[in-house]
Amino acid sequence: MRTLKILLWALTGSLFSLSALANNQEIRIGYIAYHPHQGPVLSNLIPEPEDRGFSGAELGLKDNNTTGRFLKQHYTLLSELAETPEQVNQIAQQWLEDGLRLLITNLPKQELTELNKLATPYGAIIFNAGSYEDELRTEECLSNTLHTIPSRAMLTDALGQWSNARRLKRWLLIKGSEPEDLAYAEALKRSAKRFGLKIVEEKTWSFDTDLRRTAQRELPLFTQTDEYDLVVVADERGDFGEYVMYNTWYPRPVAGTQGLTPVAWHRVVEQWGAAQLQSRFEKNYQRWMNSIDYAAWAAVRTIGEAVTQTKTSDAETLFNFINSDQFQLAAFKGRKLNYRSWSGQLRQPIPLVQPRSLVAQPPLEGFLHPVTDLDTLGFDKPESNCKVSYTVN
């Protein structure tokens, strides 16, 4: 009798917990970042906020939970900043062992790839909310991975469209020597070709330039080439690029990593209800929301929308739904966003900003595409070798 009672109790207990689970869905998300050191730079950089990305993810979580309250969903966020590349996998391993299956990352390409190897056997989904690398969208395709941060090609294509529309058809390209600078310069060259722009000269700013004179004195001479309409800069960490504006040989605008900059997000984006997101962010974190925050926010919100629509937190179901044409996300960029099924890249308009205003938000009118004009930015299906899918191997 007693055993029966216990059995009954256990049975009802498990039934109860099952129904409790069905009634109150618990969704756990992990956000992990690693901020590699930038190395010494010439300009006095305004430092990136330490909590970049973390605050965006947290705001997304708040948004999800406000919605979740009405649907009996509850979201929790675990956040870690890894000190070393090795720590990334240690932290993630622990989370995966504990059953967490939804990872959002702000990691360089190599660390992201390593993490992908670790997480795939667990069947976890990874959101890349930090790496702009084009290879991740074309050649080094990662299964189970979605990208909320735009690729470099998307950024430079936005600039290319604008440059074409404004008839700034001759570019002077100046680049730094870091791998990221070279990648950005490659993206610029691709965009120039795509939008019928001519690169009159490509120059590398190197440290062996005669620095007995200041950069301000050096740059006019450095930019004395055949005539150009626009100077495009590839200097991601802001080593010399900040000095290019107003110091060029010809009085021409500057764009790229400095000057008129294509970004995922910036404080000056305020149309389409964005003012609300900006003010929510500022109220909570006392600073401006940036691209890394936006990518993290979009990833958390993507999870929220997918859970709401599919009514499950199962990783495979979520991934397949998110990467289908049924998925849509309202993300304050004036239209619904979804993911490119081949590369897992979030399609999105790219704001072109200067420090205090929005200049344009490509895709611009007149740049046509048979499917969606959002695919005029970045690598379109025929240009990518990716075919991302969900696997557990």
Added chain:
Amino acid sequence: MKCLPKILQPLTLSLLSAALFSHQAMAETAYISNEKDNTISIIDLDTLEVTDTLEVGERPRGIIFSHDRSKLYICASDSDTVQVMNLSDHSIIAQLPSGEDPEQFALHPDDRRLYIANEDDALVTVVDTQTHEVLAQIDVGVEPEGMAISPDGKWALSTSETTNMVHWIDTETNQLVDNTLVDQRPRHVEFNKKGDIVWASSEIGGTVSVIDVASRQISHKLTFKIKGIHPDKIQPVGVKLSDDGRYAFIALGPANHVAVVDAKTYEVIDYLLVGRRVWHMDFNADQSRLLTTNGISGDVSVIDVEKMKVIKSIKVGRYPWGVRIKP
């Protein structure tokens, strides 16, 4: 005005407005809130010209009349208040405690309870327009915007733009009792005259959901298609239903068109070209005219309802948002 005994106030008001009416020969007037000018434009519907521009609080958006049309309530979003304008002399006579960032609101049939959506705080604030007291604050989804109250006064509905729901608030208890999930970024809700059907627009989803009030379930979903306009740019915002139950007018935002829908069959009959980024609409008294606010082009389009034609556009302030017409 302020020092007059309370009982005398309504009397003075009605005397004042009576005096005014005799002067103005009953011309209908439209009030337009200009979001980026902090003003209200007044349009004479006979001449279709702007007759006056009034300074109000910061970022005025939703506007609504008291039932006797003696007062205009104004959501001054960035001033975090609802202003009350005396329409007989256009003076601001009170500031209601609206909660932060009020965007849209709806007045209960009792003419007292004002339900205000606080966009930044995920709240609906209920204010008594007579005592100026906050009666309740109700938690809703992220970025509440659209507000409507059923004709029988039983339901207050709020839409939340990031949560993508229509929230059903029981006005007796001021408790949230149900939610209807709709498409992305719901902006506006509107009851039909009978009160058995609700129309809810989803800006980013590009749809309008028709919701059955009894079951609180979506019974029909409208989609739109305009030749030469990308589907992503068709973004329904304002909804206006004609009293005879024949038509629904849907403002399609950056598609720069208003859809005319057969309110019985839910078929789109026509698309009318208006100004750029059309937000909200209102009818005149006999519903022969429909005015639309066009945010980006900074004007108001006048639609002849019988002919289904846009007959004029009137330049107003920057980013016109709300419109209400007073007989």
